[in-house]
Amino acid sequence: xxxxxxxxxxxxxxxxxxxxxxxxxxxxxxxxxxxxxxxxxxxxxxxxxxxxxxxxxxxxxxxxxxxxxxxxxxxxxxxxxxxxxxxxxxxxxxxxxxxxxxxxxxxxxxxxxxxxxxxxxxxxxxxxxxxxxxxxxxxxxxxxxxxxxxxxxxxxxxxxxxxxxxxxxxxxxxxxxxxxxxxxxxxxxxxxxxxxxxxxxxxxxxxxxxxxxxxxxxxxxxxxxxxxxxxxxxxxxxxxxxxxxxxxxxxxxxxxxxxxxxxxxxxxxxxxxxxxxxxxxxxxxxxxxxxxxxxxxxxxxxxxxx
Numbered sequence: 319x320x321x322x323x324x325x326x327x328x329x330x331x332x333x334x335x336x337x338x339x340x341x342x343x344x345x346x347x348x349x350x351x352x353x354x355x356x357x358x359x360x361x362x363x364x365x366x367x368x369x370x371x372x373x374x375x376x377x378x379x380x381x382x383x384x385x386x387x388x389x390x391x392x393x394x395x396x397x398x399x400x401x402x403x404x405x406x407x408x409x410x411x412x413x414x415x416x417x418x419x420x421x422x423x424x425x426x427x428x429x430x431x432x433x434x435x436x437x438x439x440x441x442x443x444x445x446x447x448x449x450x451x452x453x454x455x456x457x458x459x460x461x462x463x464x465x466x467x468x469x470x471x472x473x474x475x476x477x478x479x480x481x482x483x484x485x486x487x488x489x490x491x492x493x494x495x496x497x498x499x500x501x502x503x504x505x506x507x508x509x510x511x512x513x514x515x516x517x518x519x520x521x522x523x524x525x526x527x528x529x530x531x532x533x534x535x536x537x538x539x540x541x542x543x544x545x546x547x548x549x550x551x552x553x554x555x556x557x558x559x560x561x562x563x564x565x566x567x568x569x570x571x572x573x574x575x576x577x578x579x580x581x582x583x584x585x586x587x588x589x590x591x592x593x594x595x596x597x598x599x600x601x602x603x604x605x606x607x608x609x610x611x612x613x614x615x616x617x618x619x620x621x622x623x624x
Contacts, residue, residue, distance in 0.1 A: 338547065345548055351516040352552065358512045359556025359603055360563070362505035363596045367564045369498035370595060371588060376490055377457065378583040389465050391451040392476040395423075401473055402449045409453060412467070414460025421450045448475060509603050513552050514611035517545045521615050538616045545612045546605060553604020557597040564592060 345352045393402055402420055409418045427445040453468075455461050465479040531541055569585045 342551075343544075345551065348516060348519055351519055355513045355516045355549075355552040356555045356559065359509050359553055359600055360559040362502075362509045362603070363557055363560035363599055364563060365505055366498070366502055366599065367560055367592060367596055369494060369502070370592070371564070371568060371583075372494050373498070374588060375583050376494065389453040389455070389461060389468070389477065389479040391453065391468050391474055392478075393449045393451070393473055394475045395446075395448045397449065397473045399449060402451065405471060405473065406451055409451070409464075409468070412464060414455045414457065415453060415464060416456045417454040419452045421452060423447045423449050426450060506603065509556075510607040510610075513549050513604055513607040516552070517549055517608045517611045518615060521545060521612065538613075541616060542609070542612045546608045549604040549608020549611075550601055551604065552608075553600035553602065554597065555600075556604070557600025560600070561593050561596045564596075565589065 399420075399422065406418045406420050409415055423445055426447045453464060455464060461479050465477050468474055469477050532538075565585070568588070572585050
């Protein structure tokens with residue numbers, strides 16, 4: 319039993335070495351096609367990464383723009399503070415509400431006096447301000463619905479929200495996502511075709527060896543191994559290249575061209591998600607395209623090798 323296990327282990331190791339060796343042979347034999355395949359995958363994933371970063375930054379900016387994406391609720395002056403706090407507690411449980419802070423009329427009056435003390439003396443004027451409620455939402459699309467719901471409350475006098483900013487960010491987010499989907503589909507198809515053609519060329523170049531392997535009883539799955547691994551390597555390298563280019567470009571822009579009035583997502587926060595996204599997509603593109611191409615050619619019972 320021990321010898322049998324050692325033999326099986328040796329066979330599996332030899333098979334793995336064979337697959338890796340043959341995959342790299344195919345890559346070295348078709349350098350131009352290999353470079354074209356890797357470049358195409360990298361370009362595809364580069365566009366996907368740019369659009370993904372754009373969407374992430376739009377959502378991050380919408381959550382961190384101070385004031386402009388805040389709902390300000392002004393109550394009627396005769397409304398008691400207890401009613402304001404009760405409504406605030408209800409609002410905190412609404413869908414999409416991140417924070418609801420009550421600002422007492424006395425506190426607001428003190429802040430106003432402090433801001434205008436150098437320009438005008440307000441100490442002799444009675445407090446004209448009402449209680450207010452300032453609400454932040456988890457995403458810009460909730461601002462309009464929350465504001466409209468608060469306008470229906472009888473104790474509310476006026477509601478102000480960054481409606482225009484919220485609508486523009488929401489529209490921009492949708493546009494970027496749609497553009498990403500359309501461009502992504504075309505680029506994914508191009509990547510699949512180019513990697514598939516690279517694998518087909520490798521199969522055709524080794525058609526006599528493959529025919530001999532089929533005649534001596536090698537299974538199609540075993541023959542497919544090096545070619546599927548070849549396509550997977552193309553995808554992995556393309557994903558890594560796209561990640562490095564995007565990371566270096568985004569880090570440079572973030573450090574050298576800051577926009578203080580627009581909070582952008584720190585590059586530390588996108589490094590790992592971006593790497594996982596591009597690397598996994600690269601593997602998927604390379605593996606699936608090479609598998610489909612190889613399976614199609616080997617599934618024709620070898621007549622294309624005769």
